Amino acid sequence: MTDASLPANPAAPETRKSVSLVAPDARTQKRKAAEARFRMYGIAGIATGIFFLVVLLSTIVASGTGAFQQTFINVSVYLDPAKLDKKGNRDPEDIKKVSTFGYTPLIQQALFDVVETNNLETPLAKRGDMKALISASAAAQLRDVVLENPGLIGETVDFRILASSRVDGYLKDRVKREDVVRDKNIDAEHLDLIDLLVPLGIVEKTFNMDFVTGADASESRPEAAGIGVAMAGSFFMMLVVLVLSLPIGVAASIYLEEFAPKNRWTDLIEVNIANLAAVPSIVFGILGLAVFIQFMHLPQSAPLVGGLVLTLMTLPTIIISTRASLKAVPPSIRDAALGVGASKMQAVFHHVLPLAAPGILTGTIIGLAQALGETAPLLLIGMVGFIASNAPDGIASGLLDPNSAMPAQIYEWAKRADPAFYERAWGGIIILLVFLITMNTIAVILRRRFERRW
Amino acid sequence: MPLLWLSVLIVALSAAGFILARQRALASAGGDTRQLHSLPVYYGSNAFMKSVFPAFGLMFLWLLAQPLVLDNRVAGMIPETEISEGSNMGLVMSEVRRTADGLERAVASGAMDEGIATDGNADTAAITKQLKDAGQVVTADISRPVLNAAQAYRGMSAVSNIAMSIVVFLVAVAGAAWGVMESGRDFRARNVVEQGILAILIAAASVAILTTIGIILSLIFNTVEFFRLYPAADFFTLLEWAPSFSGRGGASSLGILPLLWGTIYISIVALLVAVPIGLFSAVYLSEYASPRVRGIAKPLLEILAGIPTIVYGLFALLTIGPMLMSVFGSDGAGWMGGGRSVMTAGIAMGIMLIPFVSSLSDDIINAVPQSLRDGSYGLGATRSETIRQVVLPAALPGIVGAILLAASRAIGETMIVVLGAGAAARLSLNPFEAMTTVTAKIVSQLTGDSDFASPEALVAFALGITLFVLTLCLNIFALYIVRKYREQYE
Numbered sequence: 039m040t041d042a043s044l045p046a047n048p049a050a051p052e053t054r055k056s057v058s059l060v061a062p063d064a065r066t067q068k069r070k071a072a073e074a075r076f077r078m079y080g081i082a083g084i085a086t087g088i089f090f091l092v093v094l095l096s097t098i099v100a101s102g103t104g105a106f107q108q109t110f111i112n113v114s115v116y117l118d119p120a121k122l123d124k125k126g127n128r129d130p131e132d133i134k135k136v137s138t139f140g141y142t143p144l145i146q147q148a149l150f151d152v153v154e155t156n157n158l159e160t161p162l163a164k165r166g167d168m169k170a171l172i173s174a175s176a177a178a179q180l181r182d183v184v185l186e187n188p189g190l191i192g193e194t195v196d197f198r199i200l201a202s203s204r205v206d207g208y209l210k211d212r213v214k215r216e217d218v219v220r221d222k223n224i225d226a227e228h229l230d231l232i233d234l235l236v237p238l239g240i241v242e243k244t245f246n247m248d249f250v251t252g253a254d255a256s257e258s259r260p261e262a263a264g265i266g267v268a269m270a271g272s273f274f275m276m277l278v279v280l281v282l283s284l285p286i287g288v289a290a291s292i293y294l295e296e297f298a299p300k301n302r303w304t305d306l307i308e309v310n311i312a313n314l315a316a317v318p319s320i321v322f323g324i325l326g327l328a329v330f331i332q333f334m335h336l337p338q339s340a341p342l343v344g345g346l347v348l349t350l351m352t353l354p355t356i357i358i359s360t361r362a363s364l365k366a367v368p369p370s371i372r373d374a375a376l377g378v379g380a381s382k383m384q385a386v387f388h389h390v391l392p393l394a395a396p397g398i399l400t401g402t403i404i405g406l407a408q409a410l411g412e413t414a415p416l417l418l419i420g421m422v423g424f425i426a427s428n429a430p431d432g433i434a435s436g437l438l439d440p441n442s443a444m445p446a447q448i449y450e451w452a453k454r455a456d457p458a459f460y461e462r463a464w465g466g467i468i469i470l471l472v473f474l475i476t477m478n479t480i481a482v483i484l485r486r487r488f489e490r491r492w
Numbered sequence: 493m494p495l496l497w498l499s500v501l502i503v504a505l506s507a508a509g510f511i512l513a514r515q516r517a518l519a520s521a522g523g524d525t526r527q528l529h530s531l532p533v534y535y536g537s538n539a540f541m542k543s544v545f546p547a548f549g550l551m552f553l554w555l556l557a558q559p560l561v562l563d564n565r566v567a568g569m570i571p572e573t574e575i576s577e578g579s580n581m582g583l584v585m586s587e588v589r590r591t592a593d594g595l596e597r598a599v600a601s602g603a604m605d606e607g608i609a610t611d612g613n614a615d616t617a618a619i620t621k622q623l624k625d626a627g628q629v630v631t632a633d634i635s636r637p638v639l640n641a642a643q644a645y646r647g648m649s650a651v652s653n654i655a656m657s658i659v660v661f662l663v664a665v666a667g668a669a670w671g672v673m674e675s676g677r678d679f680r681a682r683n684v685v686e687q688g689i690l691a692i693l694i695a696a697a698s699v700a701i702l703t704t705i706g707i708i709l710s711l712i713f714n715t716v717e718f719f720r721l722y723p724a725a726d727f728f729t730l731l732e733w734a735p736s737f738s739g740r741g742g743a744s745s746l747g748i749l750p751l752l753w754g755t756i757y758i759s760i761v762a763l764l765v766a767v768p769i770g771l772f773s774a775v776y777l778s779e780y781a782s783p784r785v786r787g788i789a790k791p792l793l794e795i796l797a798g799i800p801t802i803v804y805g806l807f808a809l810l811t812i813g814p815m816l817m818s819v820f821g822s823d824g825a826g827w828m829g830g831g832r833s834v835m836t837a838g839i840a841m842g843i844m845l846i847p848f849v850s851s852l853s854d855d856i857i858n859a860v861p862q863s864l865r866d867g868s869y870g871l872g873a874t875r876s877e878t879i880r881q882v883v884l885p886a887a888l889p890g891i892v893g894a895i896l897l898a899a900s901r902a903i904g905e906t907m908i909v910v911l912g913a914g915a916a917a918r919l920s921l922n923p924f925e926a927m928t929t930v931t932a933k934i935v936s937q938l939t940g941d942s943d944f945a946s947p948e949a950l951v952a953f954a955l956g957i958t959l960f961v962l963t964l965c966l967n968i969f970a971l972y973i974v975r976k977y978r979e980q981y982e
Contacts, residue, residue, distance in 0.1 A: 069874055076876035080776025083769045087793045087850070090843045094796075097811050098803070125788070222768050228853030297690060298697070311700045315896070317960065318904025318968040320931050321707060324956045327938065335559055350703045357700070384688040411800025413933070414906035418938050445802045447574030450804050452911055462808055484951060 070371060082166045098467055104210045105465020108203040108261065111171065112239070128188045138177035141184075142169075145199060148356075158234045161227050169263035170224045170234070174202035175255065175262040186444035190397075201241060203261040203458040205232055209243055212461065249465060254447060255429050260458035263451070265466045270429045271341050271441035272419070278345025278437070279352060279409050284402050294357070295364040315354035322351045323415030331419060337419040339440035341413050346417045352405040359404070363397025364390060368492045375430055377384060383402040396488030403481040406476050413445040422446040444470050498551070498657055502664045506543035509668030513539035517675040530682035538681045539671025541688045541907045545761060559589075560649050569641045584638065591642035592649070593618075603977040664710035712962060721947040722746060727954060733928075734918035735937070735948045746951045749957060754832040754927035758838045758913060759902035761923060765842025767895055771851025777850070778857040780881055790851070797847035807842035808912030820924050828924040832915070835923045837912035841905055845898045852897065856890035856977070857883060893973035900966035907933040930955050950956035 050208050062070065122136050123146065134407075146168040153160060153168075176199040183197075184190055190417070207213035209232070218226050226281040235241040252264025298304040326347035330336045367390045375385035397430050416422065430436035442450065444466060451463040514536035521527035528535075533865060563585055570584055598604040604619075675681065680779025709723025719727070722744075773793060777786050813831025820828040820835075860883050868878040884891070915936065937952040 045626065065728060070875070073874045073876045076879070077776070077780060079772045080780055083772030084776055084789050084793070087773055087796065087846045088767050088789065090846070091792060093794055093811075094799070094803070094807055094843070097807060101810070133805060171891060198856060205621075211502055251961060286696045286699055289693045290699065293690075293693035293697045297693060307697055310704050313964060313967055314700060314703060316963065317707070318906070318931065318963055320904065320906045320934055321711075324934070324953065325703070325707045325710055325939075328953075329706050333555065333710075350699075353703070365558070381682065407798070411802065411803045412532055413800070414910075414935070417906075417910075417935050420939070420941065445800055448802050448806065449911070457952060460806075463806055464810075465661050467806065470800065471803070472801070475797065484879075 043213065055294065064085070069295065098464055098471065099463065102301055102464030102466075102468040103313050104212065104461045105249050105468075106246050106337055107210065107243050108241050108249065109209050110198045110240060111149065111201050111235075111241050112193050112196065112198055113145070113152060114196050114313040115144050115180065116146060116194045117191045119329065122184065122191050123188075128191065130185065130188055131207070133185060133188055133191070136181075136182055141180045142172075145172055145180060145197075146470050148197075152235075152240055153231065156234075156238060159167050160234070162229045162231060165229075170228050171205050173202050173261045176200050179233050188271045188461070200261050203259070203456070205241070206229075206261050207238070207458055208232060210461075211240070212457065214426050216465040240243075249383070253429070254442065254450070257454055257456070260454075260456050260462060263462050265444060265462075265469060267427075267449055268442040268444050268447035268466075269469070270345075270436065272432070272443040272445075274341040274436040274441070275345040275348060276349075276406055276410060278342060279348050279406060280402070282331040282345070283356050284351040285400070287353055287399060287405075288360055291352075291357050291360035291364060292386060292391070295361050296382070296390070311354050311357055315358060318414075319351055319412055320414040320418070323418030325350065327413060327418045335433040337438055337440070339442075340438050341421075341441050342437040343419050344421050344443060345364055347419060348412060351412065351415065352409045354403055354407040355408060359401025360398045363394040366397065366492070367393045393490070396484050400485045403484070404479050405476040407481075410477070411450055411470060411474060416443055416446045417449070422450050442471075494551050498660060499662065500546045500886035502544065502551075503843075505661075505664045505668055506540045506547075506894065509539035509543045509671050509936055510536035510670075513672045514633050516672055517677070517679070517681070517770070520638050520675070520677045527677055529678060529680050530685075533677040534681035534685050535671075535679070537685045538674065538688075539668055541685060542671040543664045545688075546667050547660050549640050551656065551660050554652075554660070558649065558652050560654075560914045562645055562652070564896055566645045569644060578764045588638055588641045588645055591638060592645040595642060614761045627790065642960075658706040661955060672921065693810040703763070707960065711953055711957040714950055715957050718947060718950035718954045721950065727951070731919060732931070737952070744948055746947065748930070748955065750919050751930045751933055753919050753960075754834070754917065755903055755931070757834050757923070757927060758841065758909060758929060759899055761834055761838025762841035762845055762902045763895065763899060765839055766845035766898060767848050769842075769890070769904050770846045770898075772854055773850040773877060774853035774857060775844070775884075777852050779875065779883070790854075793847045793850055795847075796843060799844075801844065801905060802911075803975045804840045804844050805907040805911035808836050808908055809948065812836050812839050813912065815922070827922065830926060832912055832914035835911065838923070840908050840912055841902055846903060848901060849894060852894035852974075853887070853891050853902045854886045856868045856894060856974070859890070859977075887977075889973050890977040892969040893977065896966050896970035896973070899971065903966070904931065904963050908937060918977065934959070 058401050098314045101440045123139055125132055143165065149168045149171065153162070179199060180197060182197075200226070204218075204221065205228070207294075208229055211220075212445065213224075215229060218224055218229060232241055241444055248262070249264045249266075250269075251261070253267040254261035254264065256400060277419035294304065294307065298307075326343060330343045330346055331338055371389050372385050373391065374383065376391045380388065420440075430439055430441065448463045448466040449464065451459040514532045517535035518530055518532055518541045522960060525532055560928070566588060567585060570588070595604070599606055634825055653671060727746055729747055732744050732745045732747050734745050736744040758975070773789075773890055781789065809831065813836045815831070816835055816839075817828055817831050818824060818835065820826075822828075864886055865878055865884050870883040873881065907930045909932045913928055915928055916926050916931070917933070918927050920927065934952045934955050937949055937955075
């Protein structure tokens with residue numbers, strides 16, 4: 039109505055008039071740039087995350103595949119009766135008295151003979167110089183074979199013996215020539231000899247089945263270490279987890295979801311489960327140590343105790359996912375069952391539970407996968423630093439005899455000084471991840487295939 | 493294995509009860525199931541349940557109580573003088589138990605006769621030798637009181653085992669008989685069985701409570717024991733962590749502050765890595781990404797969450813550490829003394845936490861109602877302005893909750909710091925120096941051969957309770973924020 043409401047500065051509209059509608063002004067450009075920048079941040083965030091994933095996975099694959107290959111030396115060993123069976127009567131008791139020290143020279147001699155017959159040029163002129171090429175467990179390997187067939191004594195037998203970890207590392211590019219200078223265990227001359235032996239097929243790299251099936255070895259023999267026994271330990275632990283956590287988890291979820299009255303007690307249980315799911319895993323290890331080992335005197339390092347601890351740890355995960363799948367079954371199913379005269383218990387067990395089963399199974403598999411990769415609680419109940427030399431031979435010994443588990447074994451290798459064990463650790467991780475990926479894939483397939491949308 | 497046989501016997505008895513009860517019920521109805529109150533299977537189940545559960549429950553309790561009772565009675569037989577310097581009652585008792593087990597196994601395998609094993613005046617040296625020959629683990633020469641105590645222990649546990657078998661057997665028979673006697677046409681078997689099942693369900697649900705109680709009790713008892721040996725004031729205020737390795741020398745200084753500092757410092761580094769990456773990813777995934785991009789990128793990021801922490805630990809130790817060393821180590825900037833450092837562990841932990849932050853934030857951003865965005869667009873705001881000025885402020889409490897949850901994860905993480913952070917407790921600001929954390933020290937104090945009675949081992953429980961309380965508070969607070977926020981827009 040009056041001019042008072044008009045802008046005080048009449049010049050302002052004029053400056054705006056000069057702005058084209060097509061060409062954006064400075065402010066719009068700034069806002070558009072800000073928009074593009076913000077978008078870039080988001081893309082950069084995701085790209086960084088995926089970059090880390092790629093780096094992680096490629097590091098694992100690049101560093102771990104070496105563990106699946108192992109260097110062996112093919113030699114013909116003359117089993118000298120003068121050394122192995124001095125009395126000459128082939129009595130197994132007498133043969134047992136010869137320790138691995140009796141076998142070591144035979145292997146060294148065999149390798150030395152190879153060098154001589156092939157006229158290989160090497161400054162290594164003594165039989166003992168071959169020691170650096172041969173694994174310390176080769177003699178034990180040979181001894182085991184001889185003890186099984188005492189008749190072999192006196193004959194020349196072809197053997198495939200383990201090469202030492204330095205030789206193995208040289209063929210896998212882990213041990214470099216410049217590192218060897220400071221290495222007490224092997225010299226450059228040995229590497230020269232290896233270079234000569236490889237074309238002859240005497241030293242060769244093959245698939246390492248012993249890594250997948252074998253037991254851990256002592257600190258000085260990384261070339262003989264395997265993850266098989268630890269895998270058995272993990273298997274028995276998972277057995278305990280499955281047998282305990284599935285029924286208990288399902289029963290608890292059924293109660294909480296279908297029967298529990300809304301009261302203080304139920305609330306307390308619910309809050310408890312939510313919090314237990316977030317308690318650090320190491321605290322479960324302390325619980326296991328105090329309750330199962332200190333109080334109940336269950337054997338230390340036993341997969342049974344590991345399984346019990348992991349059960350308590352995975353229970354919240356399983357309960358949460360089971361409750362979600364029970365909740366997803368529509369109430370009409372229950373109403374229909376109740377309507378034809380079923381009791382509440384019958385409605386739940388005959389109708390709701392079968393419909394929720396795929397979801398429950400999926401949750402259980404994911405919980406098991408989580409338990410399989412867990413390490414920290416196992417350290418506290420002593421499932422590390424122990425070398426189980428044989429795979430358990432039954433269910434009772436599998437559950438009660440001291441053993442390790444895959445992740446604990448990986449940790450054990452990561453702690454050791456010799457870098458040759460790092461390769462084993464990465465290799466162990468590949469096996470562990472293969473298990474995890476398989477389990478998760480099964481879970482995803484189950485969910486895709488059987489999940490019903492109501 | 494008598495326990496196994498006893499279990500088989502109980503199950504067989506209960507199965508017999510099942511069949512008998514079912515037949516009796518059918519007979520009482522003249523073979524016509526319509527005359528029965530419940531389906532025949534319920535009558536059988538009733539008898540089965542009444543036999544199996546009391547019997548196994550009793551067996552379990554007996555096995556749990558037996559060592560406690562026996563320990564108490566045998567402990568009186570060991571004179572004070574037998575407990576040598578640097579040892580305690582618990583250690584002597586475990587030797588007694590070990591000897592008793594050894595005797596039992598040696599007799600079972602035929603390496604020792606029953607007469608010698610029970611002879612109170614038997615030559616201790618001879619027994620030790622015989623046990624060793626039988627392949628039993630016996631540490632030192634067994635002294636006379638220990639041998640006598642072990643023999644008494646063995647005798648009593650044999651008696652107790654027989655008594656348990658008889659009692660459990662009787663309970664199983666009585667239960668089955670009760671179930672069978674009850675079965676008749678008008679007995680409401682289904683209701684009783686369902687009551688029983690409900691009881692089992694409740695028991696299962698209580699396992700969660702029992703776990704928490706177990707955690708709290710085991711932490712508290714041992715912590716109290718620790719504070720009896722070591723002043724609590726020192727534990728909470730000393731600026732030095734230096735456990736003595738000699739055992740009970742009393743020379744250890746066990747202050748938690750350097751460990752807490754290491755924990756917090758590493759967590760901060762981890763959050764500095766995870767929060768920006770995770771948050772920007774979440775914003776992009778929920779606001780910009782097309783369904784196809786989202787369908788690929790989100791699961792890829794979540795793979796990071798499924799990788800076990802030991803893998804991150806190894807990655808920190810063998811990849812991140814050497815990489816940082818080449819830049820900041822002695823060849824580069826010279827700030828770093830070794831591959832293990834706060835940065836090494838922090839970066840690995842940050843990578844682990846990215847999916848944790850991103851998927852939680854993603855959920856929370858998605859929960860912001862579309863109407864808020866539409867309002868903002870209607871006023872002419874661009875997408876990024878809407879996100880920054882409307883969506884993020886609205887989602888802020890929830891995002892803070894998500895970050896707190898991530899922080900609680902970082903504080904409780906063990907394997908990454910055990911492998912990546914180092915072992916030296918230090919109060920320092922240099923992120924390239926090795927420091928250690930509460931969790932790493934729990935592991936190092938409780939692994940190895942230390943005995944549980946020394947303050948150096950018991951301190952782990954005090955550290956554990958600190959960790960438990962810290963993460964519990966963070967979790968409760970974070971869950972409270974997240975939940976409250978979710979309700980706000982529902």
